[in-house]
Amino acid sequence: MSGWRGIKVRNADGRTGKITSDYEGFLHRALSIEVDGGGSDYIQLNSDAKDSGSLAWEWWCAEFDGPSGPGAWLVLGDHNPPREAPSSAV
Template identity: 35%
Template sequence: MIPKSLGWLGKQVRSADGRLGSITNEFVGLGFVTLTLTPESGADEVVTLLSNGGSNGSSGWQWLCDSFSGEPFWVPLGNQH
């Protein structure tokens, strides 16, 4: 069974150029999840995370992990092709 959500909705993101935003949509498919990133300025961007560890779509994004070794930390979102 495919889960309905993986918990990405609402996560804070930032781009390599410093734009801040959040994940506003999460589509879970068989072997992938597609995330819509909505920056505070500019158009939405999309990243698809693949089950094999790869990714497609926009690059240069990070997401804010609330507790990475006990403190907040910006983690790359997908491979940064």
């Protein structure tokens, strides 16, 4: 993946949206999420520490090839509680 901009996201609370900003800093990536219907959210992916920001976001990985088929929703950030398996439901 060359960048996070434009990736579809969804939250466990029912919100959906897309990543509109992908800033690469020293040992981290800052992702801004534009929520459909208004609002925004933020996730920071850290290479030297636990990720931070809002919880319960997932991102749509079209290239994922697993038992649920091509494409899957994957947890966005290692600061989220673990899930049993990726979801392929769009």
